[in-house]
Amino acid sequence: MALSERQQEIYKYIQHFTTEKGRPPTIREIGQNVGISSTSVVNYNLNILEKAGLIAREKEVSRGLRLTGQNGKHLADPRFIQIPLLGRIVAGKPIEIPDAGTSAFEADHESVTLTRDLLGGADSENLYALHVKGDSMIDASIHDGDIVVMKHQETARNGDLVAAWIKDKQQTTLKRFFREKGVIKLVPANPSYKTIEVEPRNVAIQGKVVLVIRQLGAAA
């Protein structure tokens, strides 16, 4: 039997949630996120998914569902986290920030699979990864070919390494963020580069870097 659109959506949400949080969602969590107000409707659709063999359910157990099949084994393993690899970061352009709600389910995204503990217990929501293109971020000690894992947010705390779009320079830069009495200081990780001071209105925070990975294989 063909799955309805809603059932597919539920299935994808279970994938997504389990990967992000390390545990399966509850019926109500599913309902809220696919726009179903009644728990019984979610339950109804879950029973269909179960009959279709896509998920396994355990009765009267909270979060008692899990994905089955090859797909499920990989995604449902709470030790893994899959982060979509959404594009490149280049100096001359702002980072395109995808609509987190929809994009995570787009079919053909590449992704990076990491072990969850690499993220240091941080929230694993709104994460995405970018390939660094060019050496324009070298003042943040980030090089051509590196992968940065970012958390999408528009505010930052002092000391965070953020991707900031500097409006008048039309430029994205990765630097440490410090707010000081009406001025925002962007401090490069490498002290041989200069700190930039800009007005708050001239900066748009695009996200916070949570992980940098540099692979140096044979092709380095």
Place this chain on the structure above:
Amino acid sequence: MALSERQQEIYKYIQHFTTEKGRPPTIREIGQNVGISSTSVVNYNLNILEKAGLIAREKEVSRGLRLTGQNGKHLADPRFIQIPLLGRIVAGKPIEIPDAGTSAFEADHESVTLTRDLLGGADSENLYALHVKGDSMIDASIHDGDIVVMKHQETARNGDLVAAWIKDKQQTTLKRFFREKGVIKLVPANPSYKTIEVEPRNVAIQGKVVLVIRQLGAAA
């Protein structure tokens, strides 16, 4: 602080349960299986595990806990690779290369668990990880707090990023390796630092860097 026997047992049970069932256990499930009658005792011990950094908890959420640490279970899974975290890399000292045979299974070693594809198909033998201490490697764009995954070898090919012990300077440095007509050039990744030229006899290769990981969590 050392963990009590009971806490270790709880930790192992969480690991076991999560792997088997695909979801974390509840407090009561833990209690039943390690012989604790009171949920508050389990809660008490979970708080200790959380402070020890072994698990992460989410408040007021059923099954809101997950492991953050690593252990032998991961070794059995071919998608994981567990790399012993053997110490620190400091400029003033050669890297201590441990006896791989014995140390890897010692209980008290920390380790890093990675997904195998991060290593880009490289041989996964003789790998070990080191914490970078201090900014002495900044000319390789490697900073205080980074984790470098190294492959132990005493030779290098041109272009490899190697840890090199420079004998007369009594110093370890991470640079790109180039052999040219009787001279070894050590080129920093950051072009604003200078290339070092040394005689082959004055250099001991200690290993090749295959991966650099920089975690920028809240504690960055």
Place this chain on the structure above:
DNA sequence: AGTATATACGAACACGCGTTCGATGTCAAG
């Protein structure tokens, strides 16, 4: 029309489950 099936809603029920609190016992420090 009448009937069956698929899909959806909201409410109510009962147990699941994290949280909190008071009480008890142990053991080393003061």
Place this chain on the structure above:
DNA sequence: CTTGACATCGAACGCGTGTTCGTATATACT
């Protein structure tokens, strides 16, 4: 001996969460 940190227990509170039931709206087939 007293104190305080540590570890444990049992019980109660209250929200979390799966389950069930009555109802409603389509669509298709009889």
